[in-house]
Amino acid sequence: MSEAKHDRSFLTFSSTVRRPRLSVEQYVQGVLENNRSVLAQAITLVESNSPVHMEIAQEVLGQLLPHTGKSIRIGITGVPGAGKSTFIEAFGMMLCEKGHRVAVLAVDPSSPVTKGSILGDKTRMELLSRNPNAFIRPSAAGGTLGGVNRKTRETMLICEAAGFDVILIETVGVGQSETTVRSMVDFFLLLMLTGAGDELQGIKKGVIEIADALLINKADGENKDRALIAKGEFNRVLHYLQPATPGWETKAYMCSSLTCEGIPEIWAVIENFRERMTRSGFLQSRRQAQSLNWMQSMTADYLHAHFYSHPEVAKALPDVEGRVARGELSATSAVQQLIAIYEKSFQ
Amino acid sequence: MSEAKHDRSFLTFSSTVRRPRLSVEQYVQGVLENNRSVLAQAITLVESNSPVHMEIAQEVLGQLLPHTGKSIRIGITGVPGAGKSTFIEAFGMMLCEKGHRVAVLAVDPSSPVTKGSILGDKTRMELLSRNPNAFIRPSAAGGTLGGVNRKTRETMLICEAAGFDVILIETVGVGQSETTVRSMVDFFLLLMLTGAGDELQGIKKGVIEIADALLINKADGENKDRALIAKGEFNRVLHYLQPATPGWETKAYMCSSLTCEGIPEIWAVIENFRERMTRSGFLQSRRQAQSLNWMQSMTADYLHAHFYSHPEVAKALPDVEGRVARGELSATSAVQQLIAIYEKSFQ
Numbered sequence: 001m002s003e004a005k006h007d008r009s010f011l012t013f014s015s016t017v018r019r020p021r022l023s024v025e026q027y028v029q030g031v032l033e034n035n036r037s038v039l040a041q042a043i044t045l046v047e048s049n050s051p052v053h054m055e056i057a058q059e060v061l062g063q064l065l066p067h068t069g070k071s072i073r074i075g076i077t078g079v080p081g082a083g084k085s086t087f088i089e090a091f092g093m094m095l096c097e098k099g100h101r102v103a104v105l106a107v108d109p110s111s112p113v114t115k116g117s118i119l120g121d122k123t124r125m126e127l128l129s130r131n132p133n134a135f136i137r138p139s140a141a142g143g144t145l146g147g148v149n150r151k152t153r154e155t156m157l158i159c160e161a162a163g164f165d166v167i168l169i170e171t172v173g174v175g176q177s178e179t180t181v182r183s184m185v186d187f188f189l190l191l192m193l194t195g196a197g198d199e200l201q202g203i204k205k206g207v208i209e210i211a212d213a214l215l216i217n218k219a220d221g222e223n224k225d226r227a228l229i230a231k232g233e234f235n236r237v238l239h240y241l242q243p244a245t246p247g248w249e250t251k252a253y254m255c256s257s258l259t260c261e262g263i264p265e266i267w268a269v270i271e272n273f274r275e276r277m278t279r280s281g282f283l284q285s286r287r288q289a290q291s292l293n294w295m296q297s298m299t300a301d302y303l304h305a306h307f308y309s310h311p312e313v314a315k316a317l318p319d320v321e322g323r324v325a326r327g328e329l330s331a332t333s334a335v336q337q338l339i340a341i342y343e344k345s346f347q
Numbered sequence: 348m349s350e351a352k353h354d355r356s357f358l359t360f361s362s363t364v365r366r367p368r369l370s371v372e373q374y375v376q377g378v379l380e381n382n383r384s385v386l387a388q389a390i391t392l393v394e395s396n397s398p399v400h401m402e403i404a405q406e407v408l409g410q411l412l413p414h415t416g417k418s419i420r421i422g423i424t425g426v427p428g429a430g431k432s433t434f435i436e437a438f439g440m441m442l443c444e445k446g447h448r449v450a451v452l453a454v455d456p457s458s459p460v461t462k463g464s465i466l467g468d469k470t471r472m473e474l475l476s477r478n479p480n481a482f483i484r485p486s487a488a489g490g491t492l493g494g495v496n497r498k499t500r501e502t503m504l505i506c507e508a509a510g511f512d513v514i515l516i517e518t519v520g521v522g523q524s525e526t527t528v529r530s531m532v533d534f535f536l537l538l539m540l541t542g543a544g545d546e547l548q549g550i551k552k553g554v555i556e557i558a559d560a561l562l563i564n565k566a567d568g569e570n571k572d573r574a575l576i577a578k579g580e581f582n583r584v585l586h587y588l589q590p591a592t593p594g595w596e597t598k599a600y601m602c603s604s605l606t607c608e609g610i611p612e613i614w615a616v617i618e619n620f621r622e623r624m625t626r627s628g629f630l631q632s633r634r635q636a637q638s639l640n641w642m643q644s645m646t647a648d649y650l651h652a653h654f655y656s657h658p659e660v661a662k663a664l665p666d667v668e669g670r671v672a673r674g675e676l677s678a679t680s681a682v683q684q685l686i687a688i689y690e691k692s693f694q
Contacts, residue, residue, distance in 0.1 A: 061679070291678055295671055325639060
């Protein structure tokens with residue numbers, strides 16, 4: 001919500017920024033043909049904070065929409081040190097060998113610039129980044145209307161239109177990225193560590209409850225026995241929590257990104273999930289709900305920005321908030337005062 | 348959020364509703380003197396959906412504010428059948444005997460009318476409702492600006508001004524009442540049942556993670572052994588979850604509302620919590636954050652209502668949402684279209 005707080009530039013379609021080199025048709029055609037260069041440029045267009053680019057991006061996206069939605073969208077998060085990138089490398093390589101086309105995107109709300117983690121990612125996922133059936137794109141920077149969230153969602157759609165049939169969306173950095181990623185994927189995978197019972201201490205509140213599977217990585221060598229114990233413990237905990245997806249039982253699994261043991265098995269779990277949730281109609285209704293929630297959330301962002309960037313409201317706010325925090329003014333009176341200021345300008 | 352969706356009446360101070368019989372001063376004086384009749388009338392005033400009453404209510408509240416905040420605010424929720432009212436009766440009676448003054452409020456977002464559960468509550472909590480040191484007030488009905496949420500918060504403040512030093516806020520009915528209650532209390536207590544490992548199935552997602560203590564009720568007779576086992580299991584699960592209050596360890600406890608065993612112990616836990624959290628300054632900062640969040644949430648409600656009740660927006664919405672759900676229109680374009688409609692009326 002806060003990303004768009006003080007930015008209303010998406011409302012004004014100025015023409016001060018030069019138009020992109022390609023036409024809408026060229027973008028659309030290039031993406032549909034999976035032309036890597038055009039694909040990258042289309043994503044850059046979607047990631048642009050310039051209103052003129054955003055307008056063209058929406059035209060491109062509108063034409064690509066009928067070609068989207070055919071992938072399985074998988075969110076991946078993990079406790080610190082769980083080995084997310086080595087897992088994605090191993091998992092992605094296996095999928096490419098099976099004939100899939102894999103796009104790896106990242107959501108990093110803390111990333112201030114586009115350059116953030118790209119070099120790091122490409123270094124970490126060395127094999128995958130060189131595989132012709134894979135496409136790795138780092139997290140976009142924030143900015144206007146929905147920021148990182150919007151850019152990742154629209155990048156996902158563009159990748160789908162380009163024929164990628166497995167989209168992996170990784171959480172990077174701190175913040176609320178788990179919830180953000182959960183709100184745009186079909187299946188959410190939580191990578192865990194083997195070992196003692198204390199490893200869950202590193203995990204953020206509520207993250208277990210939004211996962212469709214817990215995957216204990218690094219279950220190799222001496223770790224294997226401890227992974228088995230951890231798996232039992234996690235399944236015990238999961239038994240007490242409601243599953244993230246109705247009709248699906250969230251369970252703990254094990255794998256090794258080193259030996260690739262357990263990697264085909266987790267893909268089988270995800271395929272089973274997809275098959276069952278498609279049959280029950282849940283997958284489609286989750287995606288519809290995700291689109292509508294996202295639309296409502298962007299609207300709320302806009303309304304928030306509109307209200308709090310109002311000069312008179314912004315001027316009055318610190319004093320009003322201070323009095324509420326000190327218990328001198330009731331919250332209701334405070335809101336009434338701010339609304340009165342806001343409404344005056346529309347009368 | 349949705350309560351205020353189509354109601355903007357709180358913005359217009361019409362004078363069609365007759366003024367209440369008491370003056371602002373009479374309300375304030377009566378509440379401070381703990382005059383039961385005036386206290387009840389002041390709460391009725393706060394619960395009124397009439398703009399003229401609401402205006403007076405805010406004046407009364409403004410004058411009472413300096414006398415609020417001196418209670419411990421305890422939220423109580425429970426799995427179905429956990430025996431919430433028998434617990435509150437036993438707990439409340441013990442507190443009254445210790446010299447405390449106890450107000451029992453309820454949050455029931457599903458309650459359409461004020462009459463909701465009052466008779467039920469007073470029958471269920473027969474001893475407590477006749478105790479001169481206790482005050483039981485059922486959940487208010489929804490309506491304008493924040494609805495049930497606002498009314499319960501302001502009723503709590505009025506009770507504090509009247510000298511009640513323990514406020515118990517109970518969740519009633521379905522819906523998001525756990526989160527609502529959590530957002531207005533210092534300590535959140537989750538009542539559980541003894542027995543097999545499956546009793547957590549009845550609990551809503553995320554509720555364990557917002558609790559400061561799990562209390563296994565009905566730990567008496569043959570149930571006692573099973574309660575001990577359940578307690579161990581719950582502590583195991585809690586070990587894997589982040590505590591609801593930083594610096595506090597959420598644990599499982601046992602009690603019997605029948606034999607009163609464990610009831611003084613849970614009060615000792617709460618007193619310990621209060622003492623520690625007051626010393627660390629966390630209690631005060633939690634309350635400040637709660638007030639500010641609540642203010643922001645009411646503002647968002649208002650903005651939401653303002654936007655979605657706009658005639659042209661309301662007219663366009665079903666078609667736009669349908670196209671987004673069917674994947675024919677991008678969410679971003681949809682929001683831009685709706686905003687354009689909305690903005691037009693202010694230009």
